[in-house]
Amino acid sequence: MVHDHDFKGHLHGDNFQISLVSHSQITRLYSRFTSLDKGENGTLSREDFQRIPELAINPLGDRIINAFFPEGEDQVNFRGFMRTLAHFRPIEDNEKSKDVNGPEPLNSRSNKLHFAFRLYDLDKDDKISRDELLQVLRMMVGVNISDEQLGSIADRTIQEADQDGDSAISFTEFVKVLEKVDVEQKMSIRFLH
């Protein structure tokens, strides 16, 4: 049986926007969490994620899995799980409560972009270097393209985005390049109920 106090205990004290997720949605995600948790110890490890077949064939699979785990840790509990998933709530839900003084919601446009930025930025130095860009490119396009071609694509991308001339893309430059892209729609997952 799934009880209210299980969740309130996990989520108490966290950002108020997680509590905006409805009770039935939390129940379903908790059910999902437990079904992934084969070890039955209340936390997920990287193997638990890697067992999902579609995630295994996703080129960014490993990076996405890493996004769940805080720095240096190997286990994620339900609260951390929800926190990461909260980035993908549709932005319209925030219309219900506009708390100007509260912390910025996790699913704001800026935070969504930050999430994507972190997928590129492996060493967490707040810059996407040419090497990091090459790595992601290689993951996505496979082996068909030669190193030179890939290098030129990376160079072109950096050239277009780079404004302060450091041959790397900072977060502000990243946001600027994507200002016309409908981030809200592309990085949102809608619940059916």
Add this chain to the structure above:
Amino acid sequence: MFLLLPFDSLIVNLLGISLTVLFTLLLVFIIVPAIFGVSFGIRKLYMKTLLKIFAWATLRMERGAKEKNHQLYKPYTNGIIAKDPTSLEEEIKEIRRSGSSKALDNTPEFELSDIFYFCRKGMETIMDDEVTKRFSAEELESWNLLSRTNYNFQYISLRLTVLWGLGVLIRYCFLLPLRIALAFTGISLLVVGTTMVGYLPNGRFKEFLSKHVHLMCYRICVRALTAIITYHDRKNRPRNGGICVANHTSPIDVIILASDGYYAMVGQVHGGLMGVIQRAMVRACPHVWFERSEVKDRHLVAKRLTEHVQDKSKLPILIFPEGTCINNTSVMMFKKGSFEIGATVYPVAIKYDPQFGDAFWNSSKYGMVTYLLRMMTSWAIVCSVWYLPPMTRETDEDAVQFANRVKAAIARQGGLVDLLWFVCRCLEFLFCPGLGSESC
């Protein structure tokens, strides 16, 4: 001091007779069919009876829960999120196809926002996918009278409790000893048989005998687990010079597959009973066992596997599962090397029916013996085996993509892809012999 009770000798006689009868029954109904590979259909009948009992038990539970106003959760048959309708594999193919055109000015387009799609798809599949639905206690639609699967076992009615108690009695006092006896017979026959065959000179007769000894013993072990297996597409069974790759590799999977085909096993040398079995088996048939120290040396592993695969007269390889699951988080990036070796991969999907017993092996929680005991105290192991069409690596694929393609094919058919990383590593070795000292 001896026979204090007047009818003690009677008891001894009865015991003797019943043991003899039991033994004869065992021999006739279980071992003889195993030798010849026929079946009396007893297990199927058993399964049907069990299903009827389970259905009754579930109805009773639901009625009881309604009376007491408890809530029984049903599985969520519709998805919980609105998914992007495009298929991930199609999209990947699209991106990669656009890069393979030869025209110089037709360089593939790439935007920083391209990752959004994969990111979202990944998140969607983490939240909800078709495949990873494990039946938790709340979601099990019918209760199979095992308290280990129904954590909320509450007292509903006297009849149900009695039934459950009867179930426990049957499973632990009747089925378990029977199964252990069978397992013992099977294993000792395997060790003795293969050792004896090992003394014969190499030749066709030896191979013939070896094959049948192996098959016979595995069939006995299958009966020891009361495994009811349905094979599909047997025309796609692995052939010589190929590799058999299955999902959910646990010791039981090996038994299930090896009882339907003659394989060369690959795995680590274990100590104890497993080691004895391994040493005996390798006398009759060229299995590939690695010492613990050898497994660390990737080149040695690769070399031996490659030699085996290239020899077309050798049996198809079946990779034996390992007990530990090493964390594999790095993304493999292989430079283009010389991919000369093309071994055919025969994917096999094994899907277990969770109603009769959960066959998942949590290797960090249970050792092998505990796991086997758990299996032997379940009602039965019902599974389906699909032999998928063979796959070979395409010229424009690297080893990781090929391994993922195989994974996807198996997942589509059988579901959960478990412990497959070890197999993928082996595939990587075979298809990237020029790996050298690149660290991954």
